[in-house]
Amino acid sequence: MGSTESGTFRMPRADARPWLASLSGDRSRPVGGAGPDGVAEREEGLALGIDKPPGSLHADVVNVDIRWEGQDTAVVTFKTLDF
Numbered sequence: 001m002g003s004t005e006s007g008t009f010r011m012p013r014a015d016a017r018p019w020l021a022s023l024s025g026d027r028s029r030p031v032g033g034a035g036p037d038g039v040a041e042r043e044e045g046l047a048l049g050i051d052k053p054p055g056s057l058h059a060d061v062v063n064v065d066i067r068w069e070g071q072d073t074a075v076v077t078f079k080t081l082d083f
Contacts, residue, residue, distance in 0.1 A: 023029040025050035
């Protein structure tokens with residue numbers, strides 16, 4: 001059985017999509033409605049699933065969900081899964 005980590009933080013809404021699209025890793029596991037960069041746009045926010053993220057993060061999968069909180073703020077929630 002693997003482990004999971006999760007967290008939440010806020011960021012400016014205007015920066016959310018460029019930041020999410022800049023995350024590196026394999027986007028072979030598409031999130032429903034995802035565009036060519038793997039980012040799914042929804043009325044309530046954005047989502048991205050990454051397989052095998054590079055670097056020092058020891059995870060097999062990272063799921064990032066962004067929900068709009070008003071016109072200027074986005075709430076980012078992430079969960080890592082290590083199998």
